[in-house]
Amino acid sequence: MKLIVVSNREPYRVETVRGRTKLEKTVGGLVSALEPVLRKEGGVWVCWGRKGQKTPLEVKVTSNFLIKHVPLTSADVSEYYYGFANDTLWPLCHMFINRTHFNNRYWLGYSRVNRKFAKAVSEIYSPGYKVLVNDYQLALVPKLLKEQGIKDTIYMFWHIPFPPYFILRFLPQRRELLEGMLGADVIGFHTQHYVQNFQECVREVLGAFYDDNAIYWNGRKIKVKAVPVGIDVNKWEKLTEEPKVVKYAQNLRRKLGVEYVGIGVDRLDYTKGLEEKFKGIGRFFEKYPSFRGKVSFIQIAAPTRTRLEEYMDIKRKTDEIVGMIEGRFGEPGWVPIYYYYKNYGDDRLASFYMIADFALVTPVIDGLNLVSKEYVVSRKREDGVLILSEFAGASVQLRNGAIIVNPFDEEALAESIYIALKMKKREKRERMKALREKVIKEDIHWWLKNFLEDVPA
Numbered sequence: 001m002k003l004i005v006v007s008n009r010e011p012y013r014v015e016t017v018r019g020r021t022k023l024e025k026t027v028g029g030l031v032s033a034l035e036p037v038l039r040k041e042g043g044v045w046v047c048w049g050r051k052g053q054k055t056p057l058e059v060k061v062t063s064n065f066l067i068k069h070v071p072l073t074s075a076d077v078s079e080y081y082y083g084f085a086n087d088t089l090w091p092l093c094h095m096f097i098n099r100t101h102f103n104n105r106y107w108l109g110y111s112r113v114n115r116k117f118a119k120a121v122s123e124i125y126s127p128g129y130k131v132l133v134n135d136y137q138l139a140l141v142p143k144l145l146k147e148q149g150i151k152d153t154i155y156m157f158w159h160i161p162f163p164p165y166f167i168l169r170f171l172p173q174r175r176e177l178l179e180g181m182l183g184a185d186v187i188g189f190h191t192q193h194y195v196q197n198f199q200e201c202v203r204e205v206l207g208a209f210y211d212d213n214a215i216y217w218n219g220r221k222i223k224v225k226a227v228p229v230g231i232d233v234n235k236w237e238k239l240t241e242e243p244k245v246v247k248y249a250q251n252l253r254r255k256l257g258v259e260y261v262g263i264g265v266d267r268l269d270y271t272k273g274l275e276e277k278f279k280g281i282g283r284f285f286e287k288y289p290s291f292r293g294k295v296s297f298i299q300i301a302a303p304t305r306t307r308l309e310e311y312m313d314i315k316r317k318t319d320e321i322v323g324m325i326e327g328r329f330g331e332p333g334w335v336p337i338y339y340y341y342k343n344y345g346d347d348r349l350a351s352f353y354m355i356a357d358f359a360l361v362t363p364v365i366d367g368l369n370l371v372s373k374e375y376v377v378s379r380k381r382e383d384g385v386l387i388l389s390e391f392a393g394a395s396v397q398l399r400n401g402a403i404i405v406n407p408f409d410e411e412a413l414a415e416s417i418y419i420a421l422k423m424k425k426r427e428k429r430e431r432m433k434a435l436r437e438k439v440i441k442e443d444i445h446w447w448l449k450n451f452l453e454d455v456p457a
Contacts, residue, residue: 002064002129003034003043003452006121008081008137010047011035012067014059021059030134032232033444038065043129046120048072048081070120072113079109085137086305092171093136093163094271094365099310100170107173111140114180118144125150132452133184135159140176143183155452156184159229160367161393162194165204174205182208182217188451190368190393192226199224227451228397230443231370236377239350249351256355258334260421262297263356265349265371266363267304268341270314273364273389273407274301278321278337280362280413285329285336287414291421293334297360298352302343315341353378358385358420361392362407368393372402373439382432385420387413397442401435 005011011031012023025031038045042064049069059067072080083106091099118141121131125145133141133156142154158181168174178201181187189195199215202208208217215222239245253261262281266272277299285292301318305311322339329336344352353359359375369392376386376398388395388402395404405416 002041003038004121004125004129004131005030005034005038005043005045005134006117006131006138006141007045007047007134008085010049010067010069011045012059012061014049014067014069023059023061030229032235033229033448034132037448044068044124046070046117046124066124068120068124070113070116072116076109076113076116079106080113081137082305084110088171089136089139090160091270092167093160095161095163095167096270097167097170099270102170102172104172111176114138114140115144117141118148121145122148122150127152130452131155132157140180141183143180146183153186154184155186155188156181157188157229157451158194158198159190161365162189162197162201164197165200168201168205174201178202178205182206182215182220182222184222185220186223186225186451188225188227190226190228191396193396194367194393195224195226225451227447228368228393228442229370230439230445230447231373231377233377233440233443235346236350236374237380239347240354240378240380242347242350245347245350245354248348249354252351253355256296258296259294260291260296260357261355262295262358262360262417263352263375264297264299264360264362265352265374266299266301268301268311268315268318269304270310271363271365273362274299274314274318275321276364276407276410277360277362277413278318278325279410280407281337281360281417282321282325282328283410284414284417285325288418291418292329292336293331295417295421296335296338298338298356299340300344300349300352301339301341303341349374350378356384358387358417360387360413360417361394362387362389362405362413363392364389364407366392366394370394372398376432376435376439379432379436382429382436383425384432385423385428386432386435387416387420397438398435401431401433401438 012025015022039062044066046068057069087101088106117138130152131154142156145154199210202215208215215224281297322337325336353375361372372388372394386402388398388404389407390404403416405412
């Protein structure tokens with residue numbers, strides 16, 4: 001059995017150095033899960049090569065594992081990626097209707113690029129392949145592939161929240177989007193709640209019937225299932241044992257010079273609740289002054305979609321809030337919040353996780369959130385406390401161990417930090433043990449096996 005993975009994101013960055021092709025593996029759960037399968041079983045990864053038409057169309061990783069790039073023009077990138085995908089679908093699915101922009105030019109670009117991806121798949125498809133289409137950027141591809149005559153199983157996994165009907169109905173192209181997805185034979189989401197939202201939408205928009213685990217549409221039965229993506233547990237556990245990671249963690253903890261350390265790792269996105277998080281931290285220092293000088297919080301805010309003005313506006317607002325907290329509570333020799341607007345590799349993140357007495361993972365809405373799982377796996381001594389938003393998809397899995405909080409409740413955020421710091425060692429161990437068992441059991445390979453079923457993990 002061979003697999004065709006269709007994803008906006010590439011598994012390797014491809015560079016040409018002195019006439020030779022150089023491959024650098026990208027970071028991400030999907031790549032960690034599927035790249036070894038394609039290496040072993042053979043297959044093709046169809047993706048956007050990021051460098052437009054100058055990028056080589058096909059790159060061999062091994063004799064039977066091929067990367068096929070879909071060249072995109074500047075107009076494609078603007079209308080498909082920055083336009084419909086991230087200025088329309090992203091805010092709509094995260095229920096930020098006030099940030100959602102409807103533009104028919106975006107839709108035309110999105111449709112055009114989805115056709116390009118489908119054409120790229122059809123060019124390399126042969127009977128015996130299974131096709132896995134990933135995420136909201138490529139929702140039209142499954143139907144396009146069915147129309148091109150592909151008979152083998154087509155899977156689609158939707159990695160972000162799927163909105164309820166009262167939100168999706170705002171989208172002028174809601175029918176086309178749903179019909180595109182229903183070209184798949186199996187559709188996956190992170191939570192049962194998203195499954196139910198999708199079922200509600202196909203009923204209201206298309207008049208389709210459904211039962212607990214399937215949708216019936218145009219004479220076909222489409223399986224629908226909730227299978228939350230896991231992380232590469234083995235990789236993260238190995239990282240925490242690497243000497244350079246351990247040494248950096250020890251040096252950093254010593255330099256901070258505080259009794260307690262908190263960690264937050266997010267993309268700088270309005271869905272991640274950074275403003276709400278900082279307000280909660282400020283309220284904590286206001287409400288519990290005895291902890292001033294004893295607690296420092298490290299926030300990593302990874303840049304994303306910097307071409308969109310709304311995202312730069314978020315940065316300005318978060319900069320202001322952090323400055324206000326530091327100005328109000330900071331003292332010589334002590335910084336309440338260390339705020340870093342940059343990307344860090346997994347080895348550095350592992351060091352941050354290792355020194356953190358608590359992690360504050362409090363998005364206002366999130367499809368899943370893998371940071372919560374990375375923090376848990378990095379706590380091999382079964383200490384530390386995970387504070388997790390009830391609106392993160394991961395809260396369904398991690399409810400029995402994390403402190404679950406409403407990120408819009410400033411008082412609750414402050415109180416959750418206090419509870420985490422005052423928690424007895426025994427309770428910390430019990431909670432973290434339960435979390436680790438869950439995350440380790442339901443890792444990225446568990447996801448692969450349960451979603452793709454008969455595909456070798």
